[in-house]
Amino acid sequence: MNRTLAQEVASRIGESVTVSGWVNSRRDHGGLIFIDLRDHTGVLQLVVNPETADAFSLAGQLRDEFVIRVTGTVKERDEHLKNPNIATGSVELVVEALQLLNRSEPLPVAVQDEGQQSNEELRLKYRYLDLRRPKMQDMLKKRSDYYKYLRDWMSGRGFTEVSTPVLANSSPEGARDFLVPSRVHPGKFYALPQAPQQFKQLLMVAGVPKYYQIATCFRDEDPRADRLYGDFYQLDLEMAFVEDGNEVRLEMEPLIKELVTNFAHKELMNLEQDGTVRRISYRQAMDEYGSDKPDLRFDMRLVDLSDDLRGTEFGVFKNTIDGGGVVKAIRVEGGAQLSRSQIDAFTEIAKSEGAGGLAYIMYENGEAKSPIAKFLSESELAAIKQKTGANDGDAVFFGSDTRDKVNKVLGRLRFEFADHFNLKDPSKVALAWIVDFPFYEFDEKTQKLDFGHNPFSMPKGGLDAIRSEDKTAILADQYDMVMNGYEICSGAVRNYAPDVMYEAFATVGYDKERVDERFGGMITAFKYGAPPHAGCAFGIDRIFMVLTDQENIRDVIAFPKNGSGVDAMMDSPSIVDDAQLRELPIRVVTE
RNA sequence: GGGCUCGUAGUGAAGUUGGCCUAUCACGCCUCCCUGUCACGGAGGAGAUCGCCGGUUCGAAUCCGGUCGGGCCCGCCA
Numbered sequence: 035m036n037r038t039l040a041q042e043v044a045s046r047i048g049e050s051v052t053v054s055g056w057v058n059s060r061r062d063h064g065g066l067i068f069i070d071l072r073d074h075t076g077v078l079q080l081v082v083n084p085e086t087a088d089a090f091s092l093a094g095q096l097r098d099e100f101v102i103r104v105t106g107t108v109k110e111r112d113e114h115l116k117n118p119n120i121a122t123g124s125v126e127l128v129v130e131a132l133q134l135l136n137r138s139e140p141l142p143v144a145v146q147d148e149g150q151q152s153n154e155e156l157r158l159k160y161r162y163l164d165l166r167r168p169k170m171q172d173m174l175k176k177r178s179d180y181y182k183y184l185r186d187w188m189s190g191r192g193f194t195e196v197s198t199p200v201l202a203n204s205s206p207e208g209a210r211d212f213l214v215p216s217r218v219h220p221g222k223f224y225a226l227p228q229a230p231q232q233f234k235q236l237l238m239v240a241g242v243p244k245y246y247q248i249a250t251c252f253r254d255e256d257p258r259a260d261r262l263y264g265d266f267y268q269l270d271l272e273m274a275f276v277e278d279g280n281e282v283r284l285e286m287e288p289l290i291k292e293l294v295t296n297f298a299h300k301e302l303m304n305l306e307q308d309g310t311v312r313r314i315s316y317r318q319a320m321d322e323y324g325s326d327k328p329d330l331r332f333d334m335r336l337v338d339l340s341d342d343l344r345g346t347e348f349g350v351f352k353n354t355i356d357g358g359g360v361v362k363a364i365r366v367e368g369g370a371q372l373s374r375s376q377i378d379a380f381t382e383i384a385k386s387e388g389a390g391g392l393a394y395i396m397y398e399n400g401e402a403k404s405p406i407a408k409f410l411s412e413s414e415l416a417a418i419k420q421k422t423g424a425n426d427g428d429a430v431f432f433g434s435d436t437r438d439k440v441n442k443v444l445g446r447l448r449f450e451f452a453d454h455f456n457l458k459d460p461s462k463v464a465l466a467w468i469v470d471f472p473f474y475e476f477d478e479k480t481q482k483l484d485f486g487h488n489p490f491s492m493p494k495g496g497l498d499a500i501r502s503e504d505k506t507a508i509l510a511d512q513y514d515m516v517m518n519g520y521e522i523c524s525g526a527v528r529n530y531a532p533d534v535m536y537e538a539f540a541t542v543g544y545d546k547e548r549v550d551e552r553f554g555g556m557i558t559a560f561k562y563g564a565p566p567h568a569g570c571a572f573g574i575d576r577i578f579m580v581l582t583d584q585e586n587i588r589d590v591i592a593f594p595k596n597g598s599g600v601d602a603m604m605d606s607p608s609i610v611d612d613a614q615l616r617e618l619p620i621r622v623v624t625e
Numbered sequence: 626g627g628g629c630u631c632g633u634a635g636u637g638a639a640g641u642u643g644g645c646c647u648a649u650c651a652c653g654c655c656u657c658c659c660u661g662u663c664a665c666g667g668a669g670g671a672g673a674u675c676g677c678c679g680g681u682u683c684g685a686a687u688c689c690g691g692u693c694g695g696g697c698c699c700g701c702c703a
Contacts, residue, residue, distance in 0.1 A: 059664080066660035079663065098653080117663055140635060140654060148664070150637035150652065155695050208703040228703085255702045386628075386699080485703055586696095597696070 041075035044125050046108050053078060053127065054103040054135070056166070057096050058146070067093045071104065071127075074171050079117075079126040080104055089132035099138035099145065105131040154588070159602040161593055173582065173590055180578055181248065183297055184269055187289050193246040193271060198233035200226060200250065205552065207489065210254035212264075215618045226252035226265075229571060231490060232556045234272040235528060238567040239559045246271040248574070256597075259586050260520055260576055263599040272528075272569030279511045279527050282568045283467055286523075287311050290515065290577075294463045298581035304330045304464040311515070315470040320438075324445020329519030330464035332457035336362050336444045339432075342417035348409035350393070354434040361434040364444050365422040366451050369429025370396040376454075380431070383450055389443040393432040397424050406432075449519070458518070460583050466516050470494075473508040474541065483542050487512055491526030493538060500537045513570070522577050525570020532560050 038051040055073035062068075067090065069080040082093040089104075096102065106129040117123030142159075143152040145166045151157075157164040164170060188195070204211045204225035211225040227233075229251050237245045249270040257263040273282060287310060294300050306312055312330075319326055322335045340360045343351050351361045366372075372380075381392040395404035395418065402415055410418070422430045431447060433440035452458055472486040473493045483505055491510040493499045499508050515523035529535050535557060539549045550557060579590050588594035595601050615622065 061662050061665050062659085063662065063665075064659035066662080068662055068665080070663070077663095081661085083660080112661090115661060115663095120663080123663085142635060144636060144652085146664090152636060153632095153695080155632095156636085205703085209701080231703095253702065256700085258702090259697070261702070488703055490703085598694085 039075045040071060040073045040078040040122060043078055043108050043127060044122050047110050047125060048108060050105065050107050050130075051127070052103060052105045054101070056138075057098055057100045057102060059098060060093075060096050062094060069093060069096060069102075069129075071102070076121050076168075078122045079120075080106065080129050081109075081126050082129045082132065086130055086132075089129050092132050092134060093129070096134070097138065097140075099141055100134060101136040101138070103133045103135055104129050155596070155602065158588070158594070158596055161603050165592065174592060176582065177578060177590065180293075180297065180574075180581075183293065184248065184289075184574065187292070188246045188269070188271070191244070191285070193244040194242055195247055196234075196237055196242065196245050197247060198227070198230040198249065202227040202230075202233075205232075207552070208253075212252045212254050215620055217618055220619055228253050229268065230270055232553065234270060234569060235490070235530075235556055235564075235567065236559050238272055238274045238528075238530075239562065239564045241274075243274050244271070245273075245569075249571070254599075257595075257599075260579065262575065262587055262591065263595045263597065267574050269572040269574050270569075271571070272567055274565045274567045276568040277527060277566045279469065279513050279525070279568060282525055282527075282570055283313075283513060284310065286570065286572075287465075290465060290517070290522075290572075293577065293581060294465075298463075300461055300463045300581070302465065303462050304466065311465045311467055313467045313469050313513075316468055316472065317470070319468050320441050320445075324441040324443070324448055325519075326468055326514065327516045327519055327521040328445075328466070329449065329452060329458060330466055330516070331459055331462050331518060332452050334364060334366070334448050334452065334457070336364055336433075336441065336448070337421050338362050339418060339421060342421065343410075343414055346410065346414055348406055350390075351432075351434050359435050360437045360440055361432060362440045362444055363418065363422050363430050363432050364448055364451070365424050366429045366431065366455070367425075368427055368455060369394075369431075369451070370398045370427050372396075372429060380447060380450060384433075384443050384447060387443045387446045388439055389433060389435065392447075393434070395424070395430045397426050397428050397430075400426060463518055463580070468514045468516060469512070470509045471512040471514075472506060473499075473510040473512075473538075474505045476506055485542060486510065487524070488526050489538065490528050492529045492534070496531070497534050497537060500534065500541060505541060511568075515570075515572075517577065517580050520576055520580055521573070522580070523570050523572045525568065527566070527568040530560055530564040530566055532557050535560070 038046070038053050040053060040055065043051060043053065053071060053073070055071045058070035058072035058077050060067065060069050065084060067082040069082065071078045071080050082090050084090050104127065106127040108125055109128050110125055111123075141163055143156045143163050144150055145163055147167050147169050152164075165174065185195070201214060201224040204213065204223060205228065209228050211228065214224040214226065216222045216224060230247065230249050234245055234247075247270050249268050250265050251268050252265050254264070271286070273285065276282060291302055291311075294302050304312055316326060319328055321338070324336055338360060339362060340355050343361050344355055346352050354361060377392070377394065384392040393404070393406050395402050395407060397419070402419070407415065418424070418430060424430050431444070433444045435443070473491070474483050475486045477484050487510065491512045494509045494511055495502075502508065511527040513525050514521050529538060536546055536549055575587055575590055579587050582590060584590055593601065593603065600606070
């Protein structure tokens with residue numbers, strides 16, 4: 035039997051075809067029945083006449099989502115019967131034989147894009163039904179094309195795809211691991227890799243010049259709208275004989291730019307004159323945008339006014355500055371139109387980030403209106419207006435606290451104001467590399483030095499730098515790519531020198547034994563002629579989410595877990611048999 | 626672990642300053658009518674202990690306490 039797809043039918047007028055699919059809807063006129071048949075290519079109207087008695091009586095019993103196979107003749111519709119709203123609207127299939135392949139109970143979720151959409155809890159529980167929706171079918175297809183694009187591109191650039199183990203070793207320094215007990219070695223555990231970090235570096239030692247893999251990564255950390263619980267995918271890559279992060283960045287930039295323009299058909303903005311992706315230091319990103327993953331589709335930079343307000347009469351600012359803090363401001367174009375209650379809402383957001391309040395100035399009719407204006411001198415007001423670039427109709431909001439706190443508060447407000455004023459143009463993509471991350475960071479809570487981002491990256495300046503006095507001033511040749519406010523890539527030039535590695539870990543309190551215990555395999559390998567190398571990993575689910583205008587990463591995944599790490603459809607995680615546990619051997623202790 | 630928020634027929638919503646709620650509407654479901662609809666139309670019908678437990682009250686979907694579940698955010702994510 036020849037099988038035809040719904041969308042092919044239009045080109046086969048006069049022919050007899052057989053089509054299978056689901057009943058999308060049925061319109062029973064008593065003496066004539068229309069059925070919209072749906073398959074993965076679209077919808078096709080079937081017409082069933084009383085003349086075909088068997089088919090007609092069966093058609094009357096069909097319900098939504100019944101699975102059928104029909105044979106009939108493709109007929110061009112009379113002009114006045116054509117439906118321009120559907121792709122196959124100029125034809126219909128006059129049914130000669132109808133076969134019921136399977137029935138369906140009324141569905142617990144909506145499977146049509148039009149009209150009501152079920153809540154996500156139900157959509158996830160009945161994901162196999164939710165995936166019937168044309169939007170989801172589209173997503174699955176696009177995602178497949180996307181993966182092919184990635185693989186073709188990497189392969190075309192001379193990268194070798196290597197699969198690394200899924201049963202690996204625990205690395206407690208990073209995210210929480212998923213542990214897998216070993217039956218053969220009672221009491222010992224594998225861990226699902228958070229990333230194939232060590233394996234890919236070992237491939238460099240092995241002499242693979244350019245490695246890549248679409249790698250499954252596992253992390254047992256609480257999810258977010260842009261971060262899945264459990265497992266997710268990275269385009270993981272590494273290049274040998276690279277000592278400068280620029281080499282990796284320039285190698286990979288074109289892929290991301292192509293994805294934006296050729297694959298997603300969006301407009302790139304914010305590029306350098308020479309067409310490369312802009313590079314911003316971590317320090318600059320934090321100071322100017324209040325974030326290490328700024329959305330650069332809009333400007334709205336943070337402006338430091340501490341010097342201009344050093345002698346101010348306004349107590350809050352004065353105390354902050356005298357105490358070593360900073361006063362910064364952000365200009366919101368058109369912000370003067372904000373209502374009292376809207377400002378209150380933004381103030382609440384500021385407070386939730388740790389601000390005491392939210393001072394502001396509204397510029398209206400040539401005047402600076404503000405509850406704090408009376409405390410500020412003419413010259414101070416002039417400096418604020420000039421430095422922020424505020425015009426009539428704008429508003430300026432202030433943050434006053436330690437530098438990090440102010441950056442955090444104003445960075446959040448920048449994000450929220452952009453939402454409020456619709457500054458996030460979905461047709462545009464702004465990319466940037468955030469570079470020069472601090473190698474170490476001082477943790478206020480534990481009062482200890484810790485790695486800033488990635489302990490495997492090479493400190494700029496090597497051994498000498500690590501031994502220097504001010505550890506927090508050491509930079510790493512480490513780079514993140516940001517896309518419209520999302521971190522989509524993280525990478526580094528790696529530390530391939532055992533002595534630098536030991537020293538780097540010693541600074542945060544790891545002795546040689548502990549380093550050997552944790553990363554012994556890699557350190558040993560580095561003793562046998564490890565080439566310098568660098569690489570990175572792209573969060574490809576997240577990129578796909580941005581490229582397809584989704585705000586939740588679960589919407590680009592076939593079978594995602596919910597925010598509690600539960601797969602509502604499969605009901606995992608679940609209890610296992612005692613027999614299984616005994617074999618491992620593991621005992622579950624509950625309170 | 627913390628903050629905010631949501632939970633009402635199979636589905637999506639309304640009602641939430643206590644009484645007019647014996648809970649409203651749309652889709653879906655069931656019965657019947659209908660030969661050109663395409664979100665077909667028409668007539669009728671069934672379907673909800675208002676997430677769960679407790680409290681306040683003459684009276685609770687509505688107020689209070691607790692609890693369970695979802696979502697977003699903070700922490701966390703080398």
